[in-house]
Amino acid sequence: MQSRFAPVRDTFHDLFAAGRETGAALAVWYDGTPVVDLVGGTRAAVPTGATVPAVGADHPWQPDTLVNVYSVGKPVAALCLLMLVDRGRVGLDAPVSAYWPGFRAPATVRQVLSHTAGLPAFPVPRPAEAVTDWGLLCADLAAADPEWEPGSVAGEHAWTYGHLVGELVRRVDGRTVGRFLAEEIAGPWRLDLAFGLGAADQRRCADLSYADPGWPDATAGEPGSLRARALDNPPGGRDVAVVNGPSWRSAEIPAVNLHATAAALARLYAGLLAGGTLDGVRLFDPDLVAEATRVQYDGPDLVLDRAAHWTLGMQWEPDGSWGMGGIGGSSAWADPERGYTFAYVTSRLGAHDRVDELVEALHSCL
Known part of the structure; x- marks a missing residue:
């Protein structure tokens, strides 16, 4: 690591020394070059209130440790569909029903990608085991009436986003979004991230744990609220007993279960920041990247309960950066003005x- 970025390293180490972090990784690219690549702590589950697990010494966090990054995966899923747009196989302003016969809501592909399609929650209450039933949940979405006129307002499609985007990819291309990602993006750009892990990759996963035992309730939203319905149907997405299990890790739940390294996410955003080409491998046209990272919606978000700027799959911030944070603390983005990409998992x-x-x-180093 360049000495210029020593304050970043020191801050990262301080999180562990203070007991605020137990397992994490950080990667930064600056001016097209990786300049920070740090890992620390353990990938073993840590009891709430503890700073080191009993078996932590046996499970140190490695550069190839994978972790569930929740909504940080939404832009990754979006890129799979955007690649089909780039190839002329999908139109941004075409109705979803043009590719998904029987899809009831009069939403366009652009509205799905920008969280304005009006389907922020699965409409039929389902049990926890339904989270792995792709066909059932997609059928629920296809039959649903939107909760608002598509395009009129946004509400983060917390869980439904991945099924809407992923089913469009599957219907147009024939591959699941996880396989598409692996073959068309992760492979060519050498990215260690995936939807739906095999047994070998599951063995290098970090187990999630709570910094505070009240975290699941604190993040749920008021009972019956749009946020609560969006986050908790099917239930279990913030239950570590569920998300640390093999069923969750092997399923494709693209809105919330990308498993990734920090290095892979920083590298992905470096390719986007460079206009769609990384190490000489061009995956996206620069014009497509520009459209994908342009603000498509600026206004209230009914699920986040605050103002938001949505691009085609990412949040845009007033400093010009674009990317996505995940519930729980992971985050990844590009900052075109300052010339860096950042990923923390x-x-x-x-x-x-x-x-x-x-x-x-x-920022103090730049």
Whole structure:
């Protein structure tokens, strides 16, 4: 690591020394070059309130440790569909029903990608085991009436996003979104990330744990609210007993179960920041990248309960950066103005204050 970025390293180490972090990785590219690549702690589950697990010494976090990054995966799923747009196989302003016969909501592909399609929650209450039933959940979405006129307002499609985007990919291309990602993006750009892990990759996963035992309730939203319906049907997505299990890790739940390394995410955003070409491998046209990272919606978000700027799959921030954070504390983005990409992945489910401090340290170096 370049000495210039020593304050970033020191801040990362301080998170562990203070007991605020138990397992994480950080990667930064600057001016097209990787400049920070740090790992720390353990990939073993850590009891709430503890800073080191009893078996932590046997499971140190490695550069190839994978972790569930929740919504950080939404832009990755979006890129699979955007690649089909780039190839002329999908039109952004075509109705979803043009590719998905029987899809009831009058939403366009662009509205799906920008969280304005009006389907932020699965419409039929389903049990926890339904999370792995792709066909059932997609059929529920296809038959649903939108909760608002598509395009009129946004609401983060917390779980439904991946099924809407992924089913469009499957119907147009024939491959699942996980296989498409592996063959068309992760392979060519050498990215260690995936939807739906095989047994070997599951063995290098970090187990998620709570920084605070009240975290699942604190993030749920009011009972019956749109946020609660969006996050908790099917139930179990923030239950570590579920998300650390083989059924969750092997399933494709593209909105919320990307498993990735920080290095892979920073590298992905470096390719986008360079206009769609990485190490001489061009996956996206620069014009497509520009459209995908342009603000498509600026206004209230009914699920986040705050103002939001949505691109085609990412959140745009007033400083010009674009990317996505995940519930629990992981985050990845590109900052075109400052010329860097950033990825932080953690197994310790909590707030984004860790990322805020790391970014402050990074900006002090630039």
